[in-house]
Amino acid sequence: MHARISIPTLSLLVASVVLTGCSGNAEEAGAMAFPPPQVSVLNITPVNLPIEREYIGQTKGSREVEIRPRVSGIIEQRLYEEGSFVKTGQALFQLDANSYQAQVAAADAVHARTLANRNQTEREWNRLKPLAQNKVISRKALDDAQSAYELAQADVKAADAALREARLQLEYTRVTAPIDGVAGLAEKVEGAVVTAATDRLTSLTVTDPMDVYFSASENEWLLQQQEIASGSLQTPADAALNVKLRLADGRVPDIIGTINFKDARIDPNTGTVAMRARLPNPDGLLKSGQFVRVIVSGASRPNAITVPQKAVLEGPQGKFVYVVGKGEADAIVAEFRPVEVGEWTSNGGADRNWVILKGLNAGDQVILDNLIKVRPGAPVQIAEPMSPATTAETAQSPTTNKN
Numbered sequence: 447m448h449a450r451i452s453i454p455t456l457s458l459l460v461a462s463v464v465l466t467g468c469s470g471n472a473e474e475a476g477a478m479a480f481p482p483p484q485v486s487v488l489n490i491t492p493v494n495l496p497i498e499r500e501y502i503g504q505t506k507g508s509r510e511v512e513i514r515p516r517v518s519g520i521i522e523q524r525l526y527e528e529g530s531f532v533k534t535g536q537a538l539f540q541l542d543a544n545s546y547q548a549q550v551a552a553a554d555a556v557h558a559r560t561l562a563n564r565n566q567t568e569r570e571w572n573r574l575k576p577l578a579q580n581k582v583i584s585r586k587a588l589d590d591a592q593s594a595y596e597l598a599q600a601d602v603k604a605a606d607a608a609l610r611e612a613r614l615q616l617e618y619t620r621v622t623a624p625i626d627g628v629a630g631l632a633e634k635v636e637g638a639v640v641t642a643a644t645d646r647l648t649s650l651t652v653t654d655p656m657d658v659y660f661s662a663s664e665n666e667w668l669l670q671q672q673e674i675a676s677g678s679l680q681t682p683a684d685a686a687l688n689v690k691l692r693l694a695d696g697r698v699p700d701i702i703g704t705i706n707f708k709d710a711r712i713d714p715n716t717g718t719v720a721m722r723a724r725l726p727n728p729d730g731l732l733k734s735g736q737f738v739r740v741i742v743s744g745a746s747r748p749n750a751i752t753v754p755q756k757a758v759l760e761g762p763q764g765k766f767v768y769v770v771g772k773g774e775a776d777a778i779v780a781e782f783r784p785v786e787v788g789e790w791t792s793n794g795g796a797d798r799n800w801v802i803l804k805g806l807n808a809g810d811q812v813i814l815d816n817l818i819k820v821r822p823g824a825p826v827q828i829a830e831p832m833s834p835a836t837t838a839e840t841a842q843s844p845t846t847n848k849n
Contacts, residue, residue: 483819484827485780487770487811488753495750495791495801496743497679500692503660503740505732507651508724511625513538516618517546518642521634528631532623532650539621539632539647541640546616553612557605564598571595627652651734655703656727658691660740661718678803681745689723691732692739701725701732705742751806752791752799757814768820770811770828780813782822 519541526538571591578588623629627650634640634647673679681687689703703725712719723740725732758765764784771781785805790798806812811828813820820826 482825482827483816485816486814486829490810492749495747497745498743501660501740503658505658505736507734508655508657509652511650513647515640521636521638524632526629532629536623541619543619550612550616553609557609560601560605564602567595567598654727655724656732658723661720664712664717667719687742687744690741751802753812755798758800768813780820780826
């Protein structure tokens with residue numbers, strides 16, 4: 447026979463098992479408790495931070511001239527080498543001049559005839575003057591002689607102007623360079639018929655100095671004006687910002703220029719402000735039409751605060767960082783701190799730092815790593831802080847526009 451267990455006894459056994467199990471879980475939970483995460487921190491020290499902003503731009507010769515004929519005719523000869531540097535007044539094309547030479551000869555003949563007529567009328571007028579004084583002829587006859595001379599004099603001036611025009615037209619058959627520059631490809635060849643002021647023969651480009659055109663957004667321009675007014679951004683007294691170019695292969699040539707034009711209006715189609723910089727180009731490194739990155743420097747942020755980009759997190763309410771604070775019983779804990787960021791900085795490598803406009807103060811300690819284990823108000827263990835020398839070296843790197 448099996449022994450029968452009473453219900454009260456069974457209840458006591460179940461309770462004993464449950465209590466034993468609960469006691470075991472508590473001991474295991476205590477054994478599995480994690481220590482505070484170890485974190486590195488950055489001591490915030492404001493610095494005077496140089497500002498660099500980058501824009502997309504395109505180069506263009508400081509002067510670009512289209513060469514068109516001033517007279518119509520047939521091209522007889524190209525007198526320059528394509529792609530070569532030409533001087534002002536150097537001949538580029540020769541048009542057929544025969545017809546224009548004939549026009550000069552005809553104008554010269556007319557000029558000679560009018561000159562002879564003027565001389566004849568002058569002699570006639572001088573001959574009649576004493577006769578009129580002696581009243582041998584009427585006053586009207588003298589006046590008619592004087593009028594004939596004056597008309598002949600006017601004819602001479604008209605013929606002289608026509609002769610100069612004919613000679614000028616003949617001179618225009620030799621197409622010359624109006625400026626020093628690099629000549630482009632010939633767009634018309636020998637034998638081609640060209641029309642005055644219509645057909646383009648070639649172009650000349652001045653490549654030293656070289657201009658680069660770029661634009662800044664209206665929002666960025668307005669923000670800069672606000673920052674300058676508030677003192678958070680400082681520019682040189684003469685507003686002479688330096689300009690360098692980053693080429694397509696990543697090189698930044700040691701060529702420094704300045705901004706020499708800012709448009710007075712906002713382009714309604716693009717919402718941007720057009721600007722132009724001029725840079726020396728003695729070696730011809732820059733070619734007209736290149737797409738480049740325009741690096742504008744010279745401004746600075748006084749007392750700027752920067753933190754590594756990895757320390758800035760994104761939350762539902764915007765960007766934030768964790769800073770070291772004090773909890774209960776002066777325990778070291780992580781504090782949630784919302785921040786407003788500006789552009790980023792770079793120390794020449796892959797690492798970047800955010801410029802913090804609002805949210806941090808000098809002396810704050812920003813948590814840099816182990817952020818996945820950090821919780822607001824939770825204890826943390828601080829590792830060795832980043833040295834002030836490293837902080838200053840990183841923070842003082844020029845800033846770069848984040849757009």
